[in-house]
Amino acid sequence: MLKGLDPVLGPELLSTLREMGHGDDIVIVDTNYPAAASGLPIIRLDGIPAPRVLDAVLSVMPLDDFVPEAAWRMQVVGDPAGEQPIFDEFRAVIAAREGSRFALASLERFAFYEKARGAYAIIVSGERRLYGNVILKKGIVRPD
Numbered sequence: 001m002l003k004g005l006d007p008v009l010g011p012e013l014l015s016t017l018r019e020m021g022h023g024d025d026i027v028i029v030d031t032n033y034p035a036a037a038s039g040l041p042i043i044r045l046d047g048i049p050a051p052r053v054l055d056a057v058l059s060v061m062p063l064d065d066f067v068p069e070a071a072w073r074m075q076v077v078g079d080p081a082g083e084q085p086i087f088d089e090f091r092a093v094i095a096a097r098e099g100s101r102f103a104l105a106s107l108e109r110f111a112f113y114e115k116a117r118g119a120y121a122i123i124v125s126g127e128r129r130l131y132g133n134v135i136l137k138k139g140i141v142r143p144d
Contacts, residue, residue, distance in 0.1 A: 005059075006059050008045065009057075009060065010045075012043050013045070016120065017057065020061075022064065022139060023067075023138065024120040025116075025137050026120055026135070027119045027121070027133070027134070027136075028053050028054055028122075028123045028125055028135075028136070029125065029127075029133045030050055030125060030128065030131070030132030030133055031124070031125070031126060032130065033122075033133055034113075035122045035124050038113075038116060038117055038122060039117070040117070040122050041120075041121040042122050042124055043122070043123045045123055045126065046125075047126040048125055048126050049125060049126060049132075050127035050132040050133070051086065051092075054090060054094075054134060054136075055096075055097065057136065058093060058097035058098060061136070061138055061139075062138070062139035062140065063098050063102050063137060063138070064137040064139035065102075065139055067137060069103070070102055070137040071135070072105045072115065072134065073087055073105070073107075073134050074109055074112040074133045075106045077109055084130065084131045085129070086127075086131060086132050091103075115135055116133075116135060
């Protein structure tokens with residue numbers, strides 16, 4: 001245990017977040033996501049809901065403010081403008097950790113899969129709700 005760190009951030013996840021550079025993506029997915037097929041490194045956080053994982057990650061990782069979008073969710077199949085309750089939870093976490101300047105953009109299902117394949121790693125959460133998937137682009141830590 002370390003002081004001041006969210007206990008969800010185990011050694012493997014902390015190491016991965018530290019290794020990532022500015023502009024790298026990390027993906028947080030639900031239990032239905034085909035993570036193993038992506039070929040990316042996988043960090044398993046079974047039993048932990050995706051919004052909780054998102055909050056832990058954003059407690060130490062800034063989002064990229066050099067690009068127009070730095071967080072994406074998967075669109076609802078057959079209803080691209082459709083909303084799921086988990087989307088509001090993602091938005092609330094992003095706003096609490098990063099402020100209102102970051103929106104939660106959306107990607108069509110297969111575009112989401114394609115973008116995710118280019119990520120640094122995938123975190124498989126214990127999220128059982130559908131569409132509990134989010135991609136984050138790492139920003140920079142500015143000097144004090």
